[in-house]
Amino acid sequence: MIDPWILGFSVLTVGLTLGMGFWAARNSRTASDFFVAGRGVSVGWNASAISGEYLSAASFMGIAGMVMSSGYDALWYPVCYACGYLFLLLFIAGPLRRFGAYTIPDFAEGRYDSPLFRKIAVVFVLFIGFFYTMPQMKGAGTTLAYVFPGLPYWAGVVVVGVVITLNVALGGMKGITMVQAFQYWAKMFAISVPVFVLMSVFGSYGTQLGSNGPAAATGTGMGTGAAAPSALVRRVLPAKAPADEAWLQPFGPLTTKAARAGGVTSASDAKPYALLYTYSLIMALVCGTAGLPHILVRFYTNPDGVSAKRTTMWVMILIGVFYVFPPVFGVIGRNHMPELYAGTGAKGTDKVVLELPKILDRPRQEAATTAANATATTRATVGGVTAGGGFPWGSVLSGITCAGAFAAFMSTFSGLLVSMTGALAHDVYGRILRPQSTAADRMRMFKVFAWVVGGVATLLGCFVEPLQINFMVGQAFAIAAASYFPVLFMSVWWRNMTMKGAATGMLAGGVLAMVAVSVTNFSDLGWLPLKAFWAGHPLLRILCEQPAIWAVPGAILLMVLVSRWTRNQLPADTRMKMLVLHAPEELGLKAEYIREHEH
């Protein structure tokens, strides 16, 4: 049965997002409007907009799902999503802003005066983009299957894919500051309010965690009393759920899976593998943030360098605060909605954010049976309200989280679609296939490519139902970390880099990382018969599943070696380029690399 509250909130969000997109698109016609006119934007608006663009379906739905299914190890994802931004701030954001390059292909061409390098860099916009759209589509399919019970997963993916692609092709949904800023606050509201309500009814974050594991008996901390298991009645965990100890402690199911599949049975033997997995994951997420194609762009819509830095500070605070909340859904979900462990694909833990608030509407009898202890009063009150035919707060809150999920995957998917289609229309078509094409030609091709990219992304999205949202986004980060991050980092800070060195490192690192993660995905989806092989080689499995730990240093090493080898091809104006990158922008050395693209 379709819940009217959930449907209502979802339709409202979709309508508002589409409407605001079109309204705003009418006020900004050209690419320079999009980038430069935004420069009058205040720090607060801009920080909200950057954060709104950053929080995708992985942040909104994926983290909670993964914390619920894997426990502690999944916490690295939200922390590194937020803190990778610091790395970007320390090493890359300032110089890139001074340089005036708005995208990584712009930077690649500007730094080495090489249109060829630009073309190579564009390829990765597409690679990373497609890897990033797959989890968004999984989020879309999961949400629609929840809003319309009985709708198959693939149908949800197709519906969302078509609606957003149509919208992008018609010209709405460019990355407009106002829409993105609105989306941040929508997502923040949708994730935080239900958490506070759930915590006030079912017990706080700490209490919920405290009911997991035996440690309350041996615990020495100040909260021992509150953490006693008797304070909270949990639902029975199904057999598929990880045990308390493994779930709560580091090096749990997520990081030891490969080792266990390889026949390493004792926990202490599996730990070194888990440590390696953890470091590789951290490296992918922290370095990958700097290389995400759609993140850097918005950094430039500030009037000057000082306000750009202030904006980044606010972005870190806004996304940091957001990332405290999703794990709470995972923790409460483990205690109160463990039936999700038994589900697979769109019916699994990835939908915990959407469905969890519904536990508020559970019948009064349940509340009565659990109301045998200290916190009984609050629980009985709410139980009384809902059971007495009162207001369905659970449905309302569930509708709000669904609205947040729509905001999350719609904004990220359309942002990616715009940047990928733009890369195809302007770089591949406009510069490589038909350099003599007119602006009108490119505009027509933009629409054609929007359908091509949207179609491919939708098709890919249909196949990834068994994979976890957050896991897939982590892989997109790993590819970005092995391709774009080394290029940006080395080009900004090392003056002896040559174009060939940069291009070789980027291609080798990025392609190898992509092949490695694709192989693990194909075998997990059952398209490659590698199960027996992985069982014999747990180390190889970890290095393929999380390639950052070898791919990032490898790419940098390759860049240094090839640059040394081709040192006679060092661009003559390297000194000038480095000066533009590093001299304060008040000195007025910057060149504008953004050009008018009218579409």
Place this chain on the structure above:
Amino acid sequence: MLRQLRLSVRCALAFLGMLVALPLANYFLPEVMAWRVMGGFTLSWFLLGIAFFPVVWLIAWIFIRSSIRLERDEVTAVEAVTRGREREARGAGGEGTSVSRRNTGSAAS
């Protein structure tokens, strides 16, 4: 550039130190990290899930403040030199200021 790089590296070391240390602590001191704090969190969960963010904000805040100050110092230094050169140039019969600005910029950074 060198001073900016030194500042960035120092902040990065503090940040990376935390990122490297926490898994190591989990690895070698599992009992300590399993202590219950703040009403039920394990110590490790509390550090990673909540306490990590304010520390990162602090690092970012220190970096941004110092970095803005460094840039301001650099600009004043360069402008002082440029003004001196302009005075000289006016005496010698006029020379484009943009060239001298670039040269001094390189010297200062």
